[in-house]
Amino acid sequence: xxxxxxxxxxxxxxxxxxxxxxxxxxxxxxxxxxxxxxxxxxxxxxxxxxxxxxxxxxxxxxxxxxxxxxxxxxxxxxxxxxxxxxxxxxxxxxxxxxxxxxxxxxxxxxxxxxxxxxxxxxxxxxxxxxxxxxxxxxxxxxxxxxxxxxxxxxxxxxxxxxxxxxxxxxxxxxxxxxxxxxxxxxxxxxxxxxxxxxxxxxxxxxxxxxxxxxxxxxxxxxxxxxxxxxxxxxxxxxxxxxxxxxxxxxxxxxxxxxxxxxxxxxxxxxxxxxxxxxxxxxxxxxxxxxxxxxxxxxxxxxxxxxxxxxxxxxxxxxxxxxxxxxxxxxxxxxxxxxxxxxxxxxxxxxxxxxxxxxxxxxxxxxxxxxxxxxxxxxxxxxxxx
Amino acid sequence: xxxxxxxxxxxxxxxxxxxxxxxxxxxxxxxxxxxxxxxxxxxxxxxxxxxxxxxxxxxxxxxxxxxxxxxxxxxxxxxxxxxxxxxxxxxxxxxxxxxxxxxxxxxxxxxxxxxxxxxxxxxxxxxxxxxxxxxxxxxxxxxxxxxxxxxxxxxxxxxxxxxxxxxxxxxxxxxxxxxxxxxxxxxxxxxxxxxxxxxxxxxxxxxxxxxxxxxxxxxxxxxxxxxxxxxxxxxxxxxxxxxxxxxxxxxxxxxxxxxxxxxxxxxxxxxxxxxxxxxxxxxxxxxxx
Numbered sequence: 001x002x003x004x005x006x007x008x009x010x011x012x013x014x015x016x017x018x019x020x021x022x023x024x025x026x027x028x029x030x031x032x033x034x035x036x037x038x039x040x041x042x043x044x045x046x047x048x049x050x051x052x053x054x055x056x057x058x059x060x061x062x063x064x065x066x067x068x069x070x071x072x073x074x075x076x077x078x079x080x081x082x083x084x085x086x087x088x089x090x091x092x093x094x095x096x097x098x099x100x101x102x103x104x105x106x107x108x109x110x111x112x113x114x115x116x117x118x119x120x121x122x123x124x125x126x127x128x129x130x131x132x133x134x135x136x137x138x139x140x141x142x143x144x145x146x147x148x149x150x151x152x153x154x155x156x157x158x159x160x161x162x163x164x165x166x167x168x169x170x171x172x173x174x175x176x177x178x179x180x181x182x183x184x185x186x187x188x189x190x191x192x193x194x195x196x197x198x199x200x201x202x203x204x205x206x207x208x209x210x211x212x213x214x215x216x217x218x219x220x221x222x223x224x225x226x227x228x229x230x231x232x233x234x235x236x237x238x239x240x241x242x243x244x245x246x247x248x249x250x251x252x253x254x255x256x257x258x259x260x261x262x263x264x265x266x267x268x269x270x271x272x273x274x275x276x277x278x279x280x281x282x283x284x285x286x287x288x289x290x291x292x293x294x295x296x297x298x299x300x301x302x303x304x305x306x307x308x309x310x311x312x313x314x315x316x317x318x319x320x321x322x323x324x325x326x327x328x329x330x331x332x333x334x335x336x337x338x339x340x341x342x343x344x345x346x347x348x349x350x351x352x353x354x355x356x357x358x359x360x361x362x363x364x365x366x367x368x369x370x371x372x373x374x375x376x377x378x379x380x381x382x383x384x385x
Numbered sequence: 386x387x388x389x390x391x392x393x394x395x396x397x398x399x400x401x402x403x404x405x406x407x408x409x410x411x412x413x414x415x416x417x418x419x420x421x422x423x424x425x426x427x428x429x430x431x432x433x434x435x436x437x438x439x440x441x442x443x444x445x446x447x448x449x450x451x452x453x454x455x456x457x458x459x460x461x462x463x464x465x466x467x468x469x470x471x472x473x474x475x476x477x478x479x480x481x482x483x484x485x486x487x488x489x490x491x492x493x494x495x496x497x498x499x500x501x502x503x504x505x506x507x508x509x510x511x512x513x514x515x516x517x518x519x520x521x522x523x524x525x526x527x528x529x530x531x532x533x534x535x536x537x538x539x540x541x542x543x544x545x546x547x548x549x550x551x552x553x554x555x556x557x558x559x560x561x562x563x564x565x566x567x568x569x570x571x572x573x574x575x576x577x578x579x580x581x582x583x584x585x586x587x588x589x590x591x592x593x594x595x596x597x598x599x600x601x602x603x604x605x606x607x608x609x610x611x612x613x614x615x616x617x618x619x620x621x622x623x624x625x626x627x628x629x630x631x632x633x634x635x636x637x638x639x640x641x642x643x644x645x646x647x648x649x650x651x652x653x654x655x656x657x658x659x660x661x662x663x664x665x666x667x668x669x670x671x672x673x674x
Contacts, residue, residue: 035604038502168651197643198651200608202600205397205529206643212523213390226504226602233506234598237516237526244522259506259600 024063024315024322027084029095029105030120031072035225036097040070043120043304045293047094050308053288058312059320066090074100081108085115091322093117094307097300099124099170106131114325116332118310120303125174125378128351132383135325137332137350139310140303141272142378146249147175149270149356149373150220151182154247159218161192163211166222168196175222175249192216202230208238215244222249229259236263250274250359250366255298257364264361270372272352273299273341274359277368285340297340306339313337349380393519394640400529402636403536404595409613409620409628410543411587417623418560418580421470422481425488427610428496429585431603433458433592435496438505438601447510447597454593455586462585466578474577493603502603507596532594539590540629547625556580615654619661621668630669634661 028047030040048065056062066088068080077096084090085108093115096102102122109117110133117136119127123143127136154162164179166172180191192214195207202223211219223231232253235246250271257264275286275297285305289297310332317331318324336345344354358372412426436457440450469488473481509528516524547553559566559573567573599605616635620627635654642653661669 035502168648194647195643196647196650201651202608203401203639203643205401206394206640207647209390209393209397209523210644212520213387215522226600226605229504229506229600229602230598233600238524239522240524256504259504261506261508 021061021320024058024061024092024320025088025090026063026065026311027088027090027093027095028065028067029070029080029084029093029101030067031097032067032069034072036072039097039121039300042293042295042298042301043094043097043307045289046297046301046304046306047120047308049288049292050305050312054308054312059315059318061315061320068095070096070098070101072096072098072101074098074104077101077104078108081105085109085112090115092311094120097121099127102127103131106133106136109133109136116325116328118307120307121300123171123174128347128349128378129380129382132349132380132385134329134385137310137346139307139352141354142351143171143174144178144378145351145354145356145376146251146271147178147222148182149376150247150249151179151184151188152186153268153270153358153372154179154218154220155183155186155188157218159216159245160188161217162188162220163193163195163214163216163218164191164220165195165197165207165211167199167201167227169199172196172199172222176220179220179249191220200227202227204231204234205238208234211244212239218245218247220247222252224251224254225256228252228256232256232260232267233263241266250299250356253359253361253366257361257366262364264364267361268358268369269366270356270358271299271366272344272354272356273302274357274366274368276359276365277340277342277357279340279342281338282340302340306337306341306344309337309339310335344375347377347380348385349378349383351378351380353377389520393523393525394644395637396525398637398640399633400533400636401639402633403533403540404591405609405612405616405635406629406632407536407539407591407594408588408609409616409632410540410625411584412613413617413620413623413625413628414543414587415581415584416617417625418556419474419577421473421581422478422485423470423581423584424482424485424610425465425492426584426588426613427606427608428489428492429458429462429588429606430592430609431496431606432461432492433589434507434596434599434601434605435500435592436589437593437596438507439500441507441596447507447593451590451593454589458586458589459582461589462582463578465585466581470581471574471577489607493606496603505601507601509597526598528597532598535594536591539587543587543625612654615658617668619658619668621665621670624668624670627668627670631661 030043031037032040070080084093099122102119113135119138121140123141125142125144128138164176166176246267248269250269253264253267253269286297289301313335314328314331318327333346342355344352347353353375355371356373356376358369359366360369408430415421415423436454437450440453441447513528513531515527519525555571559576563573616628616631620631638653638657642650
């Protein structure tokens with residue numbers, strides 16, 4: 001009898017729960033310590049700002065947040081995700097930043113089809129390809145997208161002999177492979193040479209000497225954080241960027257422009273957002289973020305904000321009924337999101353189909369030149385839902 | 386591959402090696418003389434870089450930052466020696482490793498509290514800002530040449546102090562036999578404080594001088610620590626001469642490895658260490674040579 005009653009209760013949509021409505025339970029699993037702490041903070045700020053902007057209601061219900069520090073540590077990912085999914089019985093998990101953590105989390109998500117994971121950053125291609133789960137969505141980007149968006153552009157600018165350079169780890173390898181793919185698709189040849197540096201090594205002098213000896217038409221590179229700061233400065237000092245121009249994925253120049261000074265002027269990259277993107281949504285967002293946090297918004301804050309929009313839109317469609325998982329997933333698949341980065345929607349494998357903007361560093365800012373690749377879709381290879 | 390390419394790569398390797406030597410020399414000195422494995426040595430390097438960033442912004446010049454930074458680093462080294470490391474003299478190395486690992490965490494947290502988790506850079510001083518044209522496509526920053534010269538001068542100065550001065554003699558005596566030296570009237574407690582402080586200064590000074598070509602960021606100490614441990618193991622624990630040759634070997638292996646075999650460059654450094662250990666397990670120059 002008791003079992004039957006609880007089974008029946010499980011079927012009753014939570015908005016009809018006896019004794020008033022239960023809040024929507026949202027787990028947040030982001031790094032709040034370590035090198036990715038700032039990313040975790042900015043994603044969280046973007047998300048909570050967006051939820052506040054809806055009057056703190058999702059599909060008519062209140063919500064509560066349960067935060068866990070992911071520490072960007074893959075070996076703790078399964079424990080942390082289980083703590084939220086089983087321990088806190090959350091309806092949604094928002095996270096993580098780190099790709100290794102994301103892939104480990106999918107093991108937990110595969111066993112809890114009623115909980116929905118929304119990844120607001122990690123770019124591993126695998127997450128929306130091989131891992132392929134109905135209840136896993138990504139609101140950020142795939143590494144493939146960030147590399148692919150620049151291939152045709154670099155060739156169009158007349159550079160045929162190109163050297164690629166990145167850290168030898170999954171993200172860098174995926175970006176460079178995608179760059180090569182679009183470069184060849186546009187009629188170019190294979191890179192003259194693919195150079196690698198072990199992650200997170202930042203001694204670039206030997207590879208810069210190698211590039212000088214190869215004399216390519218251009219270099220396409222990806223580094224981030226402190227590695228990017230050192231690379232951009234070293235490149236500019238060792239090589240003449242008029243002779244050998246430097247291109248990169250958008251993350252090369254994200255968040256480092258203050259530290260590199262004028263060494264980055266003129267570098268061209270592509271990303272799904274830019275702080276100089278001139279749209280009412282973006283202007284409003286930049287102002288709000290500055291007012292709320294006192295910091296300059298970045299692409300991570302945008303990803304947090306758009307995650308909030310997706311949650312809001314999906315729960316609105318199902319009128320707050322988190323028990324109706326099928327309809328909820330359908331609503332997320334169908335949602336057309338309009339935010340600071342522009343308009344985007346989910347691909348069949350749950351990765352954003354979005355514009356990649358062509359940006360050039362000018363006066364210490366990533367200035368938008370145009371669109372490098374409109375509504376770019378990750379092929380989602382190997383994912384059939 | 387032509388001759389100029391090989392020469393420039395050798396220059397890269399030597400320049401990198403000399404910088405690594407400056408950091409590793411402090412580590413091997415403290416180990417050789419005091420028998421203490423100091424894992425927090427890399428943190429002094431990081432703190433040096435942050436001091437350069439902070440004090441350059443305050444004083445407007447790197448020279449001013451170095452002048453102010455050296456006494457700060459020395460005081461920090463003395464404090465760490467007095468309140469933490471001094472309890473572990475003569476104890477087993479596991480305890481030293483645990484304590485100094487804990488110090489890494491404490492110093493990292495201190496860095497975060499004082500300076501935050503952002504990445505910073507330090508401008509190259511005006512007079513050292515130019516570059517030397519090496520080939521039609523490649524330029525070499527003058528600051529890197531200056532850095533090598535400064536590190537070599539420091540290495541020379543260190544060798545002179547240890548070999549030729551009275552202070553150096555007492556240091557060598559205390560290292561060889563602490564109790565006898567004490568019985569002969571050498572204040573070994575003070576001497577050990579001094580040596581530990583000097584080790585901290587060497588690491589911090591390397592961090593300060595490298596700051597204009599490095600990015601000043603959290604965690605930069607751990608990366609350099611790993612390389613220094615490799616260098617000390619290759620060179621022979623406690624040997625300054627060994628540290629110099631070890632640092633040169635690592636610098637050159639890194640520079641040629643990255644360009645000749647880019648796919649396996651990271652393994653080069655550790656392959657070199659493995660080879661050195663197979664050939665001479667005690668390191669190229671064992672302690673006391």
